[in-house]
Every structure is written in structure tokens, then in C-alpha cells.
Amino acid sequence: MKLGSEISSAGRFVRQPNRFTARIEQGGEHPPEPGRYHLYASYACPWAHRSLIVRELLGLQDVVGVTIVDPIRDEKGWRVPGGDPVTGVEYLSELYLATDPGYEGRHTVPCVWDVTAGRLVTNDYPQITLTLESAFAPWHAEGAPDLYPxxxxxxxxxxxxxxxxxxxxxxxxxxxxxxxxxxxxxxxxxxxxxxxxxxxxxxxxxxxxxxxxxxxxxxxxxxxxxxxxxxxxxxxxxxxxxxxxxxxxxxxxxxxxxxxxxxxxxDQIKRHYFVTQRNVNPSGIVPRGPEIDWTAP
Missing domain, CATH: 1.20.1050.10 (Glutathione S-transferase Yfyf (Class Pi); Chain A, domain 2)
Structure with missing residues (x-):
């Protein structure tokens, strides 16, 4: 992980700001439209996980497409297994650099690609779920919850x-x-x-x-x-x-x-953290357990 610039002199982790913060909104440069936007996410990443949950809760699976990246990052970052069917890229970093060739930060999920404009619109994870809840309201499934009343x-x-x-x-x-x-x-x-x-x-x-x-x-x-x-x-x-x-x-x-x-x-959660974050777990060994029954009443 490229964390050097995110560790302060006092040893504190200071998260990098989100680079792409354009809004998907009516009347804007990126208006909400079915099929126009594609979400890149990981089952391992908590920030991306929330966008996947909202997409399913609101019934937007046929409105906003999704590509799931491999949970194990290498020196090139998040990999798209088999190549991305929408853009053809093999690594998420290619979308970042196609949008901003000078970008030097971490290539994070979730992020949203505008298929029509051919660029990343946002990697602003707090806003992505709010956008799904508001800008895409006309396409919510019948009976979908109002998550942001x-x-x-x-x-x-x-x-x-x-x-x-x-x-x-x-x-x-x-x-x-x-x-x-x-x-x-x-x-x-x-x-x-x-x-x-x-x-x-x-x-x-x-x-x-x-x-x-x-x-x-x-x-x-x-x-x-x-x-x-x-x-x-x-x-x-x-x-x-x-x-x-x-x-x-x-x-x-x-x-x-x-x-x-x-x-x-x-499985993807554990493999991502324990294998990828060698700064915390140098051996890359994934521990067994814990044995927890999430289905218990």
C-alpha cells in the first residue's frame, strides 16, 4: 500500500482526499440515466461494500452496472479479473490515469465511470451512496426503502x-x-x-x-x-x-x-486485508477463524 504520504510525522494515518468529486445530477454535466454509469467495487473494501448494499436495496442492478475487482491488490493496484467488459482495462489504475494522467494517489474503490463521457466521475465514496439514493430515485424498485429521508x-x-x-x-x-x-x-x-x-x-x-x-x-x-x-x-x-x-x-x-x-x-475480506496489507501483516498469512455464526437468531 502506498501509505507514505498518509502517515503524519506523529505516526497518525491521515486518509488521502478523494480526487474525483463531480456530481451525477439533473441539469449537470453528468445527468442520471439508466445504463450510463458503471460502478467499480470490491467485496473486500468497506467503502465499496456500502455502495453494493445500496445498489441492491434500491433495485438498481439493471440501472447502474458493476465490475467487481480482485480482492488481492498487487503493485499495480486493483486488478479486474479477465479484463473489464465495459472499458477493456485490466487494472483500475488505467481508468484513473485515463481521466487524469498526472494522478499519483492511491487508485481506490468505489468509483463510478461515465460510459458516455469516457471518464471517471467520482471516487467520493460518501457521496456515491447518497447519489444512488437521490439522483437515481426515479429508477428505484417499487417498495425500496427511503434511506435518506x-x-x-x-x-x-x-x-x-x-x-x-x-x-x-x-x-x-x-x-x-x-x-x-x-x-x-x-x-x-x-x-x-x-x-x-x-x-x-x-x-x-x-x-x-x-x-x-x-x-x-x-x-x-x-x-x-x-x-x-x-x-x-x-x-x-x-x-x-x-x-x-x-x-x-x-x-x-x-x-x-x-x-x-x-x-x-x-473470504475475500480476510484475504484482502491479511495478504495485501503487508505493512501490517508482513507474512501475508491468512488466519483461520474466528468461528462466528452470523445466521444465529
């Missing part, structure tokens, strides 16, 4: 920031820390956030009440990876997800939904 947007946005800072990105700040102080700071925030969410979910079915929202989609990928990867690989070992009764029950309720279960591939 106008009446709750302020509350959703505020909680999303807490989840991102303390947990989604917090586990990375713990795992990639190169100083004891940076690690201690990050891991303390991880478990403070889990404690807060445990208390919140002890009295409600979902993060904002009875209905599924964008906040639930953003939290789930981190929970799905916590005991399998983050607990050991990223040294987030104070407690496990299964030690939190409300969070563990909540995570299993979400996993029982096809959009969550069918996009959760524990």
Missing part, C-alpha cells in the same frame, strides 16, 4: 460523521498508526464509538428508529469486518463485536437481509 437528513449526517471519525476510519487510524500515541488515541475512539452505538441500539431497532437508513448502511461494513479482521489485524482488541449484545444482534438482523448478506464475502 429529508426529515432525517440532518440527524443522519451528524451521526454519519461520528461513525466515520470514530469507527469507519478509526479502525484504520489504529491499524496504520506508527506510534504508540497515535494508536492509543485511535483505539480509544474506536471503542468509545462502539460503546455509544451499543447504548443507542439497546433501545431501537436501527440507528434512527424502526426504519433502515444511510447510517445503518455505513455502519454495517465495519461491523462485518470487526471480529474477522480489525480485532487482530488492526489491533482493535479491547473487545469483540460479539461482546456487545445490542450491536451483535443488530449486525445479524442486517446480515439476514439479502442486500447485506449477498454482498458480504468473508
Amino acid at each position: 429529508s426529515s432525517l437528513r440532518e440527524e443522519i449526517d451528524a451521526l454519519n460523521e461520528v461513525i466515520f471519525d470514530g469507527l469507519n476510519n478509526g479502525v484504520y487510524r489504529a491499524g496504520f498508526a506508527t506510534s504508540q500515541g497515535a494508536y492509543d488515541e485511535a483505539v480509544t475512539a474506536v471503542f468509545a464509538t462502539l460503546d455509544l452505538l451499543e447504548e443507542r441500539l439497546a433501545r431501537r431497532a436501527h440507528l434512527h428508529g424502526d426504519a433502515l437508513t444511510e447510517s445503518d448502511v455505513r455502519l454495517y461494513p465495519t461491523l462485518a469486518r470487526f471480529d474477522a479482521v480489525y480485532h487482530s489485524h488492526f489491533k482493535c482488541s479491547v473487545r469483540r463485536l460479539v461482546d456487545y449484545p445490542a450491536l451483535w444482534a443488530y449486525a445479524r438482523r442486517l446480515y439476514a437481509l439479502p442486500a447485506f448478506r449477498d454482498t458480504t464475502d468473508f
